[in-house]
Amino acid sequence: MLIFFAFLSLVLAQRVAELTIARRNARWMTAQGAVEAGQAHYKYLVALHICFFAALMTEVLMLGRKPPQWWMAPAAAFVVAQWLRYWCMTSLGPFWNTRIFVLPGAKAVKRGPYRFFRHPNYLAVITELLCIPLLFGAWMTAAMVSVVNLYLLSVRIHVEEAALTEATDYAEVYGSSR
Template identity: 30%
Template sequence: MQINWLGEFFVKFVQPHSYLWEGIWINAVTMNAAKYITLGAWIIYWLSFFLLKKTSGSFQTLPTQDVSVTDPKSKKPLIWVIALHFILYAFLWQEIGGLKDVPALSNSFYPAAFAAGIILLAGGLIFSIISRYYLGPNWSLLTITSVNRPFIKEGPYKYIRHPIYLGLFVIWLGASLVFFNWIGFISAFAVLLPLLHYRARIEEESLIKTFGIEYQNHISSTGLMFFKFF
């Protein structure tokens, strides 16, 4: 009689027979899913950002004869943010600081945290791409001061002056929840948010120099990185 060894292996070792084993099984599957989901999100994020560099939409573009100056102060926080992402994602992928192995937390909160993380990850990604679209070809990794730079006040920029940073922050929160990682979650507030705020302030100086009183009036009615409710 031929023995279906693969079927027996599945029944004995793979198919969950207890709540404990079922929890381990679900955690393993969701952790692999977390890695692929976050990696895919970042690939979409950067591909869309650089592909949209070539689109102008309905927005004014910088003239070919324009004289623009790059603010060197914007380079350091950019390097810090990129380095932080690599370091923290190494923690996430190596499951350092993960809470999924704590049964009391994992069994009760991980499914909800995973679902909430997916929603935040997708929402932050979509919001960032929309914000990037409204900048058209005027987006740059470094802060640029230009006398002919267009003043973007449409879309998310009608309410938030640096909506891409909000999207980036939300993406990181979502990734931390998907991985169920306390280091990533705390770092989003304690490290990433202050860095993004610092870089946004550097950009504010450049924008005030470029647009003067018009931008100062815009400041009074909008939030820096979050919606202004009061």
């Protein structure tokens, strides 16, 4: 149980640090003239992440879940997702955020993992929300949160791509198909 709480504390500390970076980047973006899109769905993403931690703790503590024998597979996937997340953050620099900020006239980022596909940060999030619960045997949390997350990301990606296409050279850089 000590490992579970230590790991959970590490992930929560990481999220707080990322929110701090996101706030700093949001201030910079708005100072440059950026506008926010997708405010309507953002609260649901926040709620999902809060419910994720609550469900994970509930399933592990109340249902007595234990790490499976194959725990190294989700652990390795989690490490890869972390690497991908920070590669995304580094590649986007001050444009990285948990919210959708669009700077009119900005050039679309096509470096780092964005050379290979459009939304690598969301792949990292999908992987984390699946692998963290599986690491501790919380398969119900992994399944439920993943389904809701995929739906919310489908909404978010649609809003994000529409906002980027309208205000930047996103369509020219990535093509018009979504």
